Amino acid sequence: MDVPQIKKAAKVYDVVIVGSGAGGGMAAYQLSKAGATVCLLEAGGYFDPADPKYINQLKWAYESPRRGAGTTRAFGDFDAAWGGWEIEGEPYSAVKGTEFHWFRSRMLGGRTNHWGRISLRMGPDDFKRKSLTGIGEDWPLGYEDYAPYYDKVDDLIGVFGSKEGLRDAPDGRFLPPPKPRLHELMIKKAGKSIGVPVIPSRLSILTKPIHDRGGCFYCAQCGRACQAYADFSSSSVLCIPAVKTGRVTLINGAMAREVITDAKTGLATGVSYVDVPTMTEQSVMGKVVVLAASTCETARLLLNSKSARFQNGLANSSGVVGKYLNDSTGASRGAFIPALMDRKRYNEDGVGGAHVYSPWWLDNKKLDFPRGYHIEYGGGMGMPMYGFGFGMEGRNSIVPGRDGKPKAAGGYGADLKDDFRRFYGANIGMAGRGEPVPLESNYCEIDPNTVDKYGIPTLRFNYKWGEAEIKQAKHMQDTFEEIIHAMGGIALGKKPGPETNYGLEAPGKIIHEIGTARMGNDPKNSVLNKYSQAHDVKNLFVVDAAAFPSQGDKNVTWTILANSWRTSDYIIDQVKQKNI
Amino acid sequence: MKRRDSLKAITLSSLGFAGLNPQISAAESIMPPDVKPVKIPGGRQKFEAERDAKLNADKFFTPHELKTVTVLGDIIIPADAKSGSASQAGTPAFIEFMMKDQPQWQTPMRGGLRWLDNVCTKRFGKKFADCLKAQQIEIVDEIAYPGKAKPEMSQGVAFFNMMRGFVATGFFTSQMGIKDLGYVGNTPNQWEGVPADVLKQYNLSYDE
Ligand SMILES: Cc1cc2nc3c(=O)[nH]c(=O)nc-3n(C[C@H](O)[C@H](O)[C@H](O)COP(=O)(O)OP(=O)(O)OC[C@H]3O[C@@H](n4cnc5c(N)ncnc54)[C@H](O)[C@@H]3O)c2cc1C
Ligand code: SF4
Numbered sequence: 039m040d041v042p043q044i045k046k047a048a049k050v051y052d053v054v055i056v057g058s059g060a061g062g063g064m065a066a067y068q069l070s071k072a073g074a075t076v077c078l079l080e081a082g083g084y085f086d087p088a089d090p091k092y093i094n095q096l097k098w099a100y101e102s103p104r105r106g107a108g109t110t111r112a113f114g115d116f117d118a119a120w121g122g123w124e125i126e127g128e129p130y131s132a133v134k135g136t137e138f139h140w141f142r143s144r145m146l147g148g149r150t151n152h153w154g155r156i157s158l159r160m161g162p163d164d165f166k167r168k169s170l171t172g173i174g175e176d177w178p179l180g181y182e183d184y185a186p187y188y189d190k191v192d193d194l195i196g197v198f199g200s201k202e203g204l205r206d207a208p209d210g211r212f213l214p215p216p217k218p219r220l221h222e223l224m225i226k227k228a229g230k231s232i233g234v235p236v237i238p239s240r241l242s243i244l245t246k247p248i249h250d251r252g253g254c255f256y257c258a259q260c261g262r263a264c265q266a267y268a269d270f271s272s273s274s275v276l277c278i279p280a281v282k283t284g285r286v287t288l289i290n291g292a293m294a295r296e297v298i299t300d301a302k303t304g305l306a307t308g309v310s311y312v313d314v315p316t317m318t319e320q321s322v323m324g325k326v327v328v329l330a331a332s333t334c335e336t337a338r339l340l341l342n343s344k345s346a347r348f349q350n351g352l353a354n355s356s357g358v359v360g361k362y363l364n365d366s367t368g369a370s371r372g373a374f375i376p377a378l379m380d381r382k383r384y385n386e387d388g389v390g391g392a393h394v395y396s397p398w399w400l401d402n403k404k405l406d407f408p409r410g411y412h413i414e415y416g417g418g419m420g421m422p423m424y425g426f427g428f429g430m431e432g433r434n435s436i437v438p439g440r441d442g443k444p445k446a447a448g449g450y451g452a453d454l455k456d457d458f459r460r461f462y463g464a465n466i467g468m469a470g471r472g473e474p475v476p477l478e479s480n481y482c483e484i485d486p487n488t489v490d491k492y493g494i495p496t497l498r499f500n501y502k503w504g505e506a507e508i509k510q511a512k513h514m515q516d517t518f519e520e521i522i523h524a525m526g527g528i529a530l531g532k533k534p535g536p537e538t539n540y541g542l543e544a545p546g547k548i549i550h551e552i553g554t555a556r557m558g559n560d561p562k563n564s565v566l567n568k569y570s571q572a573h574d575v576k577n578l579f580v581v582d583a584a585a586f587p588s589q590g591d592k593n594v595t596w597t598i599l600a601n602s603w604r605t606s607d608y609i610i611d612q613v614k615q616k617n618i
Numbered sequence: 619m620k621r622r623d624s625l626k627a628i629t630l631s632s633l634g635f636a637g638l639n640p641q642i643s644a645a646e647s648i649m650p651p652d653v654k655p656v657k658i659p660g661g662r663q664k665f666e667a668e669r670d671a672k673l674n675a676d677k678f679f680t681p682h683e684l685k686t687v688t689v690l691g692d693i694i695i696p697a698d699a700k701s702g703s704a705s706q707a708g709t710p711a712f713i714e715f716m717m718k719d720q721p722q723w724q725t726p727m728r729g730g731l732r733w734l735d736n737v738c739t740k741r742f743g744k745k746f747a748d749c750l751k752a753q754q755i756e757i758v759d760e761i762a763y764p765g766k767a768k769p770e771m772s773q774g775v776a777f778f779n780m781m782r783g784f785v786a787t788g789f790f791t792s793q794m795g796i797k798d799l800g801y802v803g804n805t806p807n808q809w810e811g812v813p814a815d816v817l818k819q820y821n822l823s824y825d826e
Contacts (some may be wrong), residue, residue, distance in 0.1 A: 096804060255807060
């Protein structure tokens with residue numbers, strides 16, 4: 039094999055962006071629209087939800103030989119993600135006794151091609167955790183700084199929801215929400231009876247067409263990516279339009295290795311990368327470098343960008359890069375609702391996500407854990423997929439048969455076949471998504487012993503949940519049962535107890551990781567300033583969730599989009615003022 | 619959906635694609651020359667298309683095992699007034715594929731089929747598939763009801779639970795099974811809310 043050699047392309051771009059997900063896509067869009075020449079480096083392949091080459095939308099279960107099983111795609115055979123928890127040749131590790139699961143998608147648009155489209159604003163209190171509760175950290179910014187950008191993101195991308203006037207779940211500029219489905223109406227009624235609010239979801243799905251995108255046609259398959267561009271994917275809504283400006287050079291299969299800096303000035307001058315199809319070493323030059331490779335990958339890039347001047351990794355004079363890594367908490371429970379047996383059939387596919395959710399409704403001052411959570415709901419008469427019918431022996435003796443007589447669990451034959459019909463659409467699920475307390479002791483670092491197939495040193499994680507998160511999960515489980523009982527439902531399986539941390543999912547599993555290059559006013563304990571600009575390197579910016587000091591219980595992507603837009607505006611302003 | 623056709627017009631070449639890589643030709647040098655390219659269906663990644671092609675070319679079940687799976691499958695989901703049986707919906711072929719796709723099932727499946735044959739041979743002197751229908755049902759009755767089964771049949775119960783799951787998935791994810799179940803989605807639609815008669819049935823409304 040050839041010895042890899044570094045070749046420098048002559049062109050100097052105004053901006054080099056690493057990663058084309060929510061953060062990178064928004065920056066590429068804003069900066070190119072403002073007239074900048076942009077080089078967008080994306081490790082994965084090209085992806086366009088409307089190109090038949092990539093479409094899985096509207097396929098039937100039987101068009102998959104595994105009937106949709108998640109053998110090669112974690113969220114099912116038709117899911118749009120190219121990647122997952124494990125990617126061949128791109129390992130990561132965790133320190134013994136700790137755990138972190140890292141979901142990566144290698145494609146244009148990153149994980150926004152198949153995300154849940156839950157698009158929540160952080161509320162005023164979410165930015166001020168330390169002042170309000172004494173633990174955690176404040177942002178150097180407040181809701182008032184983000185509100186205009188949230189508004190602009192709502193208008194550009196589109197999100198449905200309802201005006202509720204809740205202080206910490208601020209309203210946006212919403213499209214009309216879809217009506218709740220049957221099980222969601224039942225959940226709403228049950229919630230009301232026990233004081234748990236159940237309101238329309240806030241999802242970036244076009245219930246009315248906006249700009250030049252199509253409207254939702256209610257196939258419930260946003261996870262497969264929408265060929266009508268009716269849901270938000272960075273590929274369709276940001277990257278492809280950005281490339282159409284003619285000012286963006288998109289390089290797919292460009293796996294960034296390091297940010298290159300000038301030894302004298304200490305400024306970033308470009309990015310070196312491995313060209314994946316040819317496995318050759320390349321680099322591009324830029325006047326500004328913007329990192330958006332996703333929270334952990336951005337930390338990895340910074341830590342790997344070592345030089346004589348930056349021996350600790352780039353922008354890491356504080357030593358904070360990689361630290362304060364935090365993911366949402368998550369716990370869930372399923373239930374069987376006898377009232378939903380023998381349902382009338384009709385098409386209730388709806389949008390690709392729940393039509394209702396429960397924003398956090400309690401006061402943590404009166405509870406034994408410091409942070410809140412919201413609840414997401416599932417259920418309905420969906421397309422039967424792999425897994426349908428497994429576990430019937432745990433269910434079909436709960437209620438009497440058609441003849442009113444008790445039934446033995448399990449069985450076979452015509453009677454069992456009929457049970458599948460009777461039970462179809464009678465299950466619901468609920469999942470809590472909570473705010474964790476960011477800790478310095480939860481971090482990722484460069485593994486001293488391992489490199490990936492590109493020869494790039496890999497990440498090693500060190501992450502453990504604290505008491506705050508475990509107690510929160512316990513509260514979730516109690517709430518789930520209350521809701522299920524209020525619905526006249528039967529909770530499935532055993533209630534998760536202390537032996538499983540109350541069903542608290544392992545760190546990383548909820549895929550809302552943030553915090554590894556947090557912003558702050560003090561360069562001693564933060565990596566970026568309030569413009570997501572590196573304290574140490576003024577032409578280096580981070581526009582993914584690495585920049586966030588905390589995340590509320592608000593699924594981070596809408597804030598990534600708002601912050602990337604705000605940072606892009608600042609970059610444009612600073613270039614105009616000749617500061618960078 | 620109307621957008622779709624106009625979107626198709628956006629081709630890769632109109633996107634100002636980066637054709638700037640000077641070393642693209644080096645790609646050939648790292649590709650083995652004699653691999654037959656697999657056709658990649660829409661929505662698949664290359665490695666998935668190659669993997670599926672390989673799995674489809676492999677065989678897992680012996681003819682006897684496949685026969686047993688077919689007989690057992692049709693006992694679990696027989697034809698009735700509404701639809702056909704598990705085998706009529708192609709379930710055995712689906713189960714065969716899953717054994718190759720997720721090899722962790724291979725031992726419980728193959729071993730379970732042997733367990734079943736062994737029990738039948740001891741009792742009836744014949745393997746399960748060769749037994750009389752009444753004999754097959756006698757055994758199935760002893761492993762199909764976890765709450766009633768004798769302790770010495772516990773392995774059979776576990777096997778049957780697995781089998782019941784595979785057969786149900788295979789049947790109800792087939793065209794025949796989806797129709798039987800009455801799933802009417804997966805098509806462009808307008809969601810206007812729960813039908814009025816259903817709201818009434820459940821005593822619910824949209825104006826609370
Ligand atoms: C199943 C699922 C459901 C989700 N649901 C929701 C939800 O409902 N609401 C919500 O708010 N969030 C949700 N999320 C999280 C959401 O997807 C992420 O917050 C969001 O995509 C992060 O955007 P990003 O730009 O930081 O990174 P990504 O979207 O991950 O994009 C990063 C991009 O950078 C590329 N890249 C990585 N490393 C390199 C490198 N070295 N060189 C070049 N390119 C590189 C990657 O290939 C990728 O394309 C979900 C995630 C998943 C997986
Ligand atoms: S539910 Fe609507 S937005 Fe989502 S994929 Fe289907 S049509 Fe597109």
